[in-house]
Amino acid sequence: MKSLFKLSLIAMLFAGLASCSNDDDSNPNINEGNAKLALRLTDAPGDYEAVFVDVEEVVIKYNGAQEDVALGINAGIYDLLELTAGVNVLLYDDEVPAGKISQIRMILGDENSIVVNGEVHPLATPSAQQSGLKIQVNETFEPGVLYEFMLDFDVDKSIVSQGNGGYSLKPVIRASSVAESGAISGKIFPAGNLTMITAVNGPIEISTYANAQGDFLLSAVPDGVYTVTIQADLALGLPAVVVENVIVEQGEVTNMGVINL
Structure with missing residues (x-):
C-alpha cells in the first residue's frame, strides 16, 4: 500500500x-x-x-x-x-x-x-x-x-x-x-533495541534503525526496485529477513506493513 x-x-x-x-x-x-x-x-x-x-x-x-x-x-x-x-x-x-x-x-x-x-x-x-x-x-x-x-x-x-x-x-x-525521491516504511515485530533496516539497489545503500515501537522510515530513497534486509537486534537471536522487489516511486512512501522476524 x-x-x-x-x-x-x-x-x-x-x-x-x-x-x-x-x-x-x-x-x-x-x-x-x-x-x-x-x-x-x-x-x-x-x-x-x-x-x-x-x-x-x-x-x-x-x-x-x-x-x-x-x-x-x-x-x-x-x-x-x-x-x-x-x-x-x-x-x-x-x-x-x-x-x-x-x-x-x-x-x-x-x-x-x-x-x-x-x-x-x-x-x-x-x-x-x-x-x-x-x-x-x-x-x-x-x-x-x-x-x-x-x-x-x-x-x-x-x-x-x-x-x-x-x-x-x-x-x-x-x-x-x-x-x-520516495520512502520506505514499515513496522518490525518484535522490535528489539537495535533492529537495522537496509535497502539496496545496485550502488545505492540506505540504512536506518527501527524505533522502540518497531516503526521505521527510510527517507529520500531514489526511484527503483530495492532489496530490503531486516537485521534483528542480536539480543533477540533471530535470523535476518530479506524482502526483494520493493518498489519505490517518486513522491510516494512504500509501506511494507508489519514484518515478522
Whole structure:
C-alpha cells in the first residue's frame, strides 16, 4: 500500500541572510530573485553508542561566483545516532539567491566526539573544520521554487579507527532531493533495541534503525526496485529477513506493513 509522501516543514526565519546574499549581476550563474531551500540532516546507522557532530555553518557555492553564501542555520551539537527511524534535524528553511548551485558545504566546530564502550573520544575533523564537508549538488535553483534536501550522514563509513586508539572523521554524506525521491516504511515485530533496516539497489545503500515501537522510515530513497534486509537486534537471536522487489516511486512512501522476524 502506498500513500502520498509528505515531509512537514518547520517555519524557521533567520535574520541577516539578505545582507550576505545580494545578487551579482556580473555572474550569469546567479539569477534575479530567490528560491526556497530546506536542509535536513539524518543518519545511516553505525556501530557506536553515540557520534556527536558540532555543526556550525552551511555555505552554498554558486558556479563562477567569487564568494560563497553563508546560511544562518540551526547550529548545534547533534548525536547522529539519534537521527534514525525517520527522525531528522531541520538545519535551514529560508530563501537563498536563485542560480546554479555546485556545492553545499557543512562546516564543523571543535566539539566533535564519539562514544565507544562507555568512553568518550574526541573525533578529529581537520579538513571539515577548515573547508567544510563538500556535498555535490549541481542543480539550478529557480526563483520561487522550493528545494528540499536530505543530507544522509553515513556514520559507519565515515568513522575511521586510528592505530593510536583515536578516531577521525572522513565523511560520507548522501544528498537527495526530497521532491525527486520516495520512502520506505514499515513496522518490525518484535522490535528489539537495535533492529537495522537496509535497502539496496545496485550502488545505492540506505540504512536506518527501527524505533522502540518497531516503526521505521527510510527517507529520500531514489526511484527503483530495492532489496530490503531486516537485521534483528542480536539480543533477540533471530535470523535476518530479506524482502526483494520493493518498489519505490517518486513522491510516494512504500509501506511494507508489519514484518515478522
